[in-house]
Amino acid sequence: MKWLIPNFIKKRNEPLWIDSELVVVDLELTGLNANLHEIVSVAWVEINYGQIALQKAQYKINKDVQKLEQSPIYHGISEPEIAEKGEHLGAILSVLARLLDTKTLVCHNAPLDWGFLQKYFIQYGISTKPTFMIDTLKLEKKRLLRAQEVIREDQLTLPACRARYGLPAYQNHNALSDALATAELLLAQVSHLDSQKAITLRKLA
Amino acid sequence: MTHSHSAVTDVLNFVTEQLPFSELPVSCAHFFVNHTKVVYITTLNQSEVLHSNQKYLYLVRTGVFDLVDNAGEVVTRLGEGDYFGYPSLLTGEDIQNHLEVQTSGLIFLLAQVDFDYLRREYPKFEQHFVRAHKKRLLSSHYKERGRGWSERKIATLMCKKAVTIEPQSSIVEAAKVMQKAGVSSVIITENGQLSGIVTDRDLRNRVLAAELDPKVSVTKVMTHGPKFIFENNRAFAALHLMLKHNIHHLPVLNEAREPLGMVTSTDLLRQQKHDPVQLIGQIYKAHSYQEVVHLAKEIPALLRGFSNTVEDISFIGTLLSGLTDAMTSRLTELYIQQQGEPPCSFCWICFGSQAREEQTLHSDQDNGLIVSNTILPSQRAYFAGLGEFVTEHLVRCGIKACPGNIMASNELCRGTVDEWLARFENWIQTPTPQAMLNSKIFFDRRFIMGDQSLYQTLNTQLNNIQTQDIFFAAMATDTSANSVPIGLFQQFKLQRHKSKHGYLDLKTRGVAIVNDLVRIYALKCGVNKANTQSRLEALKAFSVLSKEDIYNLQDCWRFLTQLRFKIQIEELGLPPNCINPEHLSSLERHQLKEAFYLIKQAQQACVFKFARGSL
Numbered sequence: 001m002k003w004l005i006p007n008f009i010k011k012r013n014e015p016l017w018i019d020s021e022l023v024v025v026d027l028e029l030t031g032l033n034a035n036l037h038e039i040v041s042v043a044w045v046e047i048n049y050g051q052i053a054l055q056k057a058q059y060k061i062n063k064d065v066q067k068l069e070q071s072p073i074y075h076g077i078s079e080p081e082i083a084e085k086g087e088h089l090g091a092i093l094s095v096l097a098r099l100l101d102t103k104t105l106v107c108h109n110a111p112l113d114w115g116f117l118q119k120y121f122i123q124y125g126i127s128t129k130p131t132f133m134i135d136t137l138k139l140e141k142k143r144l145l146r147a148q149e150v151i152r153e154d155q156l157t158l159p160a161c162r163a164r165y166g167l168p169a170y171q172n173h174n175a176l177s178d179a180l181a182t183a184e185l186l187l188a189q190v191s192h193l194d195s196q197k198a199i200t201l202r203k204l205a
Numbered sequence: 206m207t208h209s210h211s212a213v214t215d216v217l218n219f220v221t222e223q224l225p226f227s228e229l230p231v232s233c234a235h236f237f238v239n240h241t242k243v244v245y246i247t248t249l250n251q252s253e254v255l256h257s258n259q260k261y262l263y264l265v266r267t268g269v270f271d272l273v274d275n276a277g278e279v280v281t282r283l284g285e286g287d288y289f290g291y292p293s294l295l296t297g298e299d300i301q302n303h304l305e306v307q308t309s310g311l312i313f314l315l316a317q318v319d320f321d322y323l324r325r326e327y328p329k330f331e332q333h334f335v336r337a338h339k340k341r342l343l344s345s346h347y348k349e350r351g352r353g354w355s356e357r358k359i360a361t362l363m364c365k366k367a368v369t370i371e372p373q374s375s376i377v378e379a380a381k382v383m384q385k386a387g388v389s390s391v392i393i394t395e396n397g398q399l400s401g402i403v404t405d406r407d408l409r410n411r412v413l414a415a416e417l418d419p420k421v422s423v424t425k426v427m428t429h430g431p432k433f434i435f436e437n438n439r440a441f442a443a444l445h446l447m448l449k450h451n452i453h454h455l456p457v458l459n460e461a462r463e464p465l466g467m468v469t470s471t472d473l474l475r476q477q478k479h480d481p482v483q484l485i486g487q488i489y490k491a492h493s494y495q496e497v498v499h500l501a502k503e504i505p506a507l508l509r510g511f512s513n514t515v516e517d518i519s520f521i522g523t524l525l526s527g528l529t530d531a532m533t534s535r536l537t538e539l540y541i542q543q544q545g546e547p548p549c550s551f552c553w554i555c556f557g558s559q560a561r562e563e564q565t566l567h568s569d570q571d572n573g574l575i576v577s578n579t580i581l582p583s584q585r586a587y588f589a590g591l592g593e594f595v596t597e598h599l600v601r602c603g604i605k606a607c608p609g610n611i612m613a614s615n616e617l618c619r620g621t622v623d624e625w626l627a628r629f630e631n632w633i634q635t636p637t638p639q640a641m642l643n644s645k646i647f648f649d650r651r652f653i654m655g656d657q658s659l660y661q662t663l664n665t666q667l668n669n670i671q672t673q674d675i676f677f678a679a680m681a682t683d684t685s686a687n688s689v690p691i692g693l694f695q696q697f698k699l700q701r702h703k704s705k706h707g708y709l710d711l712k713t714r715g716v717a718i719v720n721d722l723v724r725i726y727a728l729k730c731g732v733n734k735a736n737t738q739s740r741l742e743a744l745k746a747f748s749v750l751s752k753e754d755i756y757n758l759q760d761c762w763r764f765l766t767q768l769r770f771k772i773q774i775e776e777l778g779l780p781p782n783c784i785n786p787e788h789l790s791s792l793e794r795h796q797l798k799e800a801f802y803l804i805k806q807a808q809q810a811c812v813f814k815f816a817r818g819s820l
Contacts, residue, residue: 166268166308187244191245191309
């Protein structure tokens with residue numbers, strides 16, 4: 001029987017969603033290619049023990065951005081605004097990295113945001129390695145597949161996912177709005193899973 | 206930080222559209238947004254909302270929620286832009302309602318400190334919620350809110366720390382202490398123990414009106430040895446004492462009998478809404494027996510609503526016994542008004558379930574009268590009339606006549622202290638089956654009203670003769686004649702009903718056995734209490750039962766009583782107090798078996814102890 005015990009303990013120690021601290025990140029970019037494009041702004045909100053704490057919400061503009069190209073059409077951040085309110089990306093990302101040391105990263109369409117983050121973490125010599133990463137897009141896709149629905153590309157956008165849970169449409173297209181929108185989406189997604197108490201982070205990742 | 210403000214515009218836009226924020230400076234909404242937490246509520250996690258240990262103002266962003274009160278009635282339906290949670294933020298009272306999700310959605314939470322900040326900073330904000338609170342109080346559903354207060358512990362109701370003075374103080378000093386503390390009464394302590402109280406009214410009646418020199422000792426005007434209450438008693442007990450003795454102040458003591466504070470009738474009335482406890486007060490004040498009967502008629506209906514809100518359901522037994530006590534007392538006073546003062550001192554006692562405070566709506570009367578040993582034969586007619594009058598009107602009040610005729614209308618249930626003593630002695634010394642049956646009923650007894658010294662004399666003298674071993678052996682043997690319905694392999698032994706389903710009798714084959722066992726030990730140790738739980742509490746001071754056995758019996762009794770009251774309320778179409786184990790959850794079934802098993806063990810131990818295992 002003894003050989004069973006370590007496994008048992010391991011299982012018991014799996015962090016539960018309700019006991020966890022997460023940080024939901026959204027980036028605004030000049031384009032979709034991590035090799036070519038840059039981060040314009042970074043925003044995050046924290047989810048602690050199943051509650052979004054707006055007090056800790058952060059929104060940072062990257063002062064070091066080189067070429068905005070056509071991107072202001074989407075995010076509406078102009079060059080004067082960057083000059084006035086921007087901070088160095090290295091500083092912004094170190095703050096974020098310290099949060100990620102202890103908290104789980106959440107993004108909508110994580111490969112894109114994580115691709116950019118990783119590139120700049122390496123560039124600025126910042127080390128961080130989040131244990132779990134939760135992708136609300138992937139979660140939604142899994143759920144829809146389980147319901148055996150045929151998925152169209154546009155069904156997985158943040159507003160489309162939110163609409164499915166009756167969450168309000170957000171007008172503002174900026175990183176913080178989207179970070180909050182993603183956080184709310186995650187709460188809704190988790191709430192629709194069975195056996196609330198026992199949901200582990202691993203199950204969401 | 207200006208960035209983070211502009212960035213949550215979507216939340217800010219929503220909040221600024223809602224009252225009272227729409228009529229307040231934008232900074233108010235900013236504050237809300239920057240201090241709010243967001244949660245998503247579904248049927249799966251709805252129970253975590255409105256937890257009384259964490260109070261919030263809730264603002265619904267999306268979804269539809271029903272606010273439901275303790276009785277299961279919907280107080281209001283909430284949708285986008287609706288607030289809830291503010292009544293307890295405003296009053297500091299515990300949350301009474303819970304949430305039922307109709308459509309899942311987002312809710313914004315604002316903590317109490319942040320709510321209080323906005324209340325202070327923006328008078329309009331406060332006004333809005335105070336008005337909303339009033340409106341809700343007025344709505345018809347909400348009128349019934351707050352029932353169940355009477356089972357709250359005194360400690361949660363009493364205000365202020367004890368205001369005390371030494372007996373050496375003068376009346377002036379007492380008045381000054383009261384003025385400084387802003388209270389209407391002061392406790393006089395001697396060596397830390399309660400010795401008296403002085404109230405505003407005493408200062409008026411016993412000092413001013415009597416033209417007494419206020420420099421004399423306060424002990425001249427205080428009430429010596431006043432009535433008091435323990436911090437762990439329920440509000441109900443305090444109210445009952447106050448109504449019974451027409452007093453407005455009760456010192457609250459801890460277990461070491463040190464004064465902790467004062468509970469006043471105003472404290473209690475503040476708690477009081479509409480509930481059966483209020484009836485007790487009305488019964489004590491009734492002007493005629495017709496009025497008593499009329500009030501008693503309301504009990505069943507009131508109790509049905511009340512029982513849903515009571516957590517410790519065995520409290521209903523206490524409540525019903527309290528009501529019967531009140532009726533007995535008031536009817537007696539009405540008889541005295543009619544027939545004149547009693548020719549000698551007397552008191553009312555009750556037996557059986559009323560004494561144990563286990564009364565149900567189906568319980569019948571078990572009562573009697575003790576009169577002074579000095580009574581003359583010619584004076585007995587007065588008490589025969591009293592017994593007749595009270596028991597007859599109790600029947601009209603809905604408390605059935607006792608089939609065994611254990612009622613004060615029966616000559617054998619009236620008597621002097623010596624006569625009662627002779628009866629008890631007879632049962633103890635010649636333990637016939639009938640005597641055992643009588644012992645079961647008469648040894649559970651409680652004082653109701655009248656001259657308490659008669660009751661105490663009887664008890665003291667009884668304690669001296671109860672040491673007969675043969676009596677205890679007979680009691681123990683008698684008890685074991687009744688067995689728990691459990692078989693060799695932990696299976697329920699079911700009784701059969703006409704309609705063919707099996708059932709278990711929780712009263713006679715469960716609760717009653719525990720009562721019987723505990724009674725034997727209580728008599729053995731001279732514990733003068735009737736309530737089974739109180740007896741077990743008191744037995745902890747003796748070595749006759751181990752602590753573990755006592756805890757086990759307490760748990761068994763509580764479990765069976767809860768189950769019994771539950772089925773009585775649900776009325777499942779079985780004989781009273783009976784249950785079909787198939788209607789129980791598997792956990793309840795397991796607990797029930799465990800309870801029966803523990804009772805069986807206790808029963809065997811008792812026989813072994815008192816009857817030397819003669820079975």
